Amino acid sequence: MNETRKPSPLDKLKSLSMNNLDQHMSSDPIFSLTSSEGQSQPVAMELIDHNPWQPRRDFDPAKIEQLAESIDAHGLIEPIVVRKHESRFQIIAGERRWRAHQLLKKSHINAIVKCADDMQMRLIAVAENLDREGLSDYEVALAIQGVEENFGSRSELARYLKKTRSELYRYLAFIELPAWLREILDSKPFLLNRTAAEELKRLFGREPGENLKYREATLRAIELLEAGALTQIRVASEIGKMAILESSEKNSKTSALNQSNFEPKLFLDPKGKAVGKLKNNGKNITLTLSCAALGNEREKALHEFVSELLKPSNTQKTD
Template identity: 35%
Template sequence: MMSKDIKTLLAQKLADNNARHANANQSTYLDVGNELKRLPLDKIKSNPFQPRTVFDETEIANLAESIKEMGLLQPITVRETGLGDYELIAGERRFKAHELLGKTHIDAIVSRASDSEIAILALAENASREDLCDYEIAQALRNIEKHFPNKSRLAEAVGLDRKEMYRYLAYHDLPTSFLDKVATKPKLLSRSAAYDIKQVLNQFKFSEQQTDEVLSRVWELLELGKLEQGRIAEFIQSESLKELKSQIYCPPVAAPDIKPILSGGKPIGKFHHKGKKYVVEINAKDLDEQQRIEIEQFIETLMTKNVSS
């Protein structure tokens, strides 16, 4: 959720916009060059800069009931697209409530506004409601970023300092597979938690598979209510330490190359490599003096042949 100061700034932008459009006869958004019209619903398209990703059906139903009883107290705001239809600037809930009521037309202020103005107004209108979450604001900021020369100008336009701006934009540096989960329940991950995740992932340099695994675990615990957002970075750090410990091991010692020496099917010694040596071991008790002499002579003769060849 946005800080109080930021919400206040955006609320003021919305109030200023409303005041500019007010006149003595209409408590609506009229201004020079703007028109109040009754438009067909099927000619109105959604706002491409709408920050809200999830609409509460109960809230829409309650609003529809209110409109049914009292009428539409505040027209929606749209702009012409140049293709014979209109694009919502503000009032998507009111628009959806009219659809729910089966209405065919709605009162609308047709305004002349640039993309950046529409984006800021849409964000300001939604930010005035307590349930707009950080992820939805981040999506809106990403959508309108291209309409500003740099992030500093964008931050200035919406009343954010640079630090807060980068916290919101941190969502979009997280893996797509994780963001797909966040989009289903956007209130589970705050901008601060998103920023912490980005920082700790950059610190530990997980592989793609390790990242997916640890973030899947993070999301599972968040959904179960078993992990506080403020402790996500700590959890990922602990998982990284487990991974490091699993990689610390003694290299396996190669099995020695051993060949038994048999006599009548009974082992009496062995041939084996020992470092750079080839060792012949025979139990002394299994040799008599003559056998010992013959073995020594055989080895001397064998090695003499190797040297001479």
């Protein structure tokens, strides 16, 4: 016996939005002439465009092909939903079914024509895709960002989406991640979940330049994540640790370099005996040599060499 699935918040959102569309359509004589409520009609495939607010960035070709095989064998069980847009149609719900029809080279597809404004198109696209096949948290965040401006506050948006404020803020944490990380997510939307995004946002801080010190550590963490050597829950803490270690190593190298610059450099005679040293204290350079080792002629040659060394080069300009 099949268990009855309890409607999710997104099921309720989709139902609410569709009911709003039905009410809008029934009160608009133009659209009531286009399609009767709940009835589908064949629409030419060449007249249909995808939803411009489609949150899904990638459609798995294998799954589209699998869906096409099912439609070819059993027919289209559920019509797609479209809206009239100028002289064409735009998909409200059912882009995967439409793409499957394209694969089958169908000339028409059964569609229900609804009246929908842009905001409803965006909201239904999110609900439809989450219901049909899981979107990444990043794609959901981009879709939510697209409708945010239509609400007076994020609290109002959260209520409409049937989400808690904390859950909504986790999604929107993606939007506040640095541009270089979002570029990676654009091509790998499933890389991070919303909890990891929220922790990274907190780690990186709000200052534009502050996140740069975490970039190299983040790139290394992504490699570990993709290799399965790091879990989502540990991403932010691991990046923080690696950034601290990297900073510590850089400071140690800088300190060692500075120290080596100030250490005296010895001069040895052919027998390996120290006969002088060159010392740099950061302000002055001091050269000390044994008179016995140098001799008068070499002292004169050294003086001429240093004098020549201090002359302006051809590329230098004098005042």
